[in-house]
Amino acid sequence: MSRLLAASLTVVAAAVLAVAAAFGVVALLEATPEQPNTPLITYEQAGQGS
Secondary structure, three states, rough: OOHHHHHHHHHHHHHHHHHHHHHHHHHHHHHHHOOOOOOOOOOOOOOOOO
């Protein structure tokens, strides 16, 4: 019985750690500031008509 108890506690602990890690990753991703969407290359507009 003690092996079954140890195995079930290990499974529960692993599940709790996995859920905590998932919430931690989501919290870190939401905490990072959003980067500005500025283009690296800009093209000048050509004049109308040739």
